[in-house]
Amino acid sequence: MLNYNSPINDQKEYSEIRITEVEPIIKLNLRGKKRDFMTKIGKELSIIPPSDPNTSSGNEKFNILWLSPDEWILYSNDKSDLNNTNFLEEKLFNEVSKSKIGSITNVSDHWTMLNIKGKNTFDLLSTGCPFNFNDFKNTKGAVAQTLVNHIDVIIHNKDLNNLNLFVRRSFANHLWSWLNDSSRFF
Amino acid sequence: MFLINCPYCGERDQSEFSAGGEAHIIRPKQPTELSDDQWAEFLFMRKNIKGVQLERWNHAHGCRKWFNMVRDTSNDKIHAVYKMGEKPPIK
Numbered sequence: 697m698l699n700y701n702s703p704i705n706d707q708k709e710y711s712e713i714r715i716t717e718v719e720p721i722i723k724l725n726l727r728g729k730k731r732d733f734m735t736k737i738g739k740e741l742s743i744i745p746p747s748d749p750n751t752s753s754g755n756e757k758f759n760i761l762w763l764s765p766d767e768w769i770l771y772s773n774d775k776s777d778l779n780n781t782n783f784l785e786e787k788l789f790n791e792v793s794k795s796k797i798g799s800i801t802n803v804s805d806h807w808t809m810l811n812i813k814g815k816n817t818f819d820l821l822s823t824g825c826p827f828n829f830n831d832f833k834n835t836k837g838a839v840a841q842t843l844v845n846h847i848d849v850i851i852h853n854k855d856l857n858n859l860n861l862f863v864r865r866s867f868a869n870h871l872w873s874w875l876n877d878s879s880r881f882f
Numbered sequence: 883m884f885l886i887n888c889p890y891c892g893e894r895d896q897s898e899f900s901a902g903g904e905a906h907i908i909r910p911k912q913p914t915e916l917s918d919d920q921w922a923e924f925l926f927m928r929k930n931i932k933g934v935q936l937e938r939w940n941h942a943h944g945c946r947k948w949f950n951m952v953r954d955t956s957n958d959k960i961h962a963v964y965k966m967g968e969k970p971p972i973k
């Protein structure tokens with residue numbers, strides 16, 4: 697049976713850093729190149745997938761993050777139940793995948809979402825990440841895919857010193873341990 | 883820090899990328915008609931230039947797109963990056 701599986705289910709607080717696992721939320725992978733794909737997603741969710749690299753679009757319900765010229769990840773702001781997820785997935789799957797204008801994949805369990813906030817957020821990440829956060833941290837809605845402690849992550853800048861970080865479920869514990877260890881230095 | 887300019891994401895650290903070898907090697911249309919030597923030539927033989935070389939790279943830990951690069955192998959100077967399917971901008 698379908699189920700949400702969280703590897704962490706925890707929240708930790710350090711000096712000006714708070715790390716929380718946020719779950720369960722809907723995460724869908726969207727892929728498509730055609731104009732029809734864009735308009736269909738726009739019609740169904742009232743958000744157009746952003747075409748500019750390293751950006752996102754969203755409303756009060758959902759965010760769509762740019763991953764690649766033909767790939768996006770959608771996630772919900774609110775915690776949701778399985779019925780909601782299945783309903784949205786099925787609706788988009790029928791509209792997009794079945795009519796072959798793109799593809800919709802449910803990745804709710806594939807990615808684990810951590811919320812990191814506090815003044816030391818970017819200093820913490822910078823201790824193990826090659827990405828230059830100078831412009832990123834002042835750009836609300838900015839998206840970056842990079843490495844943190846050699847682990848692939850997607851980072852979505854929500855607000856000032858407040859970001860959502862996606863990590864593959866199988867790496868989530870490892871990154872969680874690293875984030876907690878590194879936070880103790882602040 | 884060694885930066886590479888991904889044609890999609892912009893400047894990123896080299897650790898996010900992986901190299902894919904020499905670019906613009908065309909796969910033979912009819913592999914069955916080739917001798918073993920000719921097939922091995924396509925499969926394994928690379929120029930391995932000391933100097934300016936056309937290479938394929940992949941932004942493995944970013945957008946995961948392949949692209950081409952003009953790189954001097956003797957000093958790692960990157961002269962240009964260009965998308966797959968495009969002609970090399972120099973030479």
Ligand SMILES: [Zn+2]
Nearest residue numbers: 888891941945
């Ligand atoms: Zn890229």
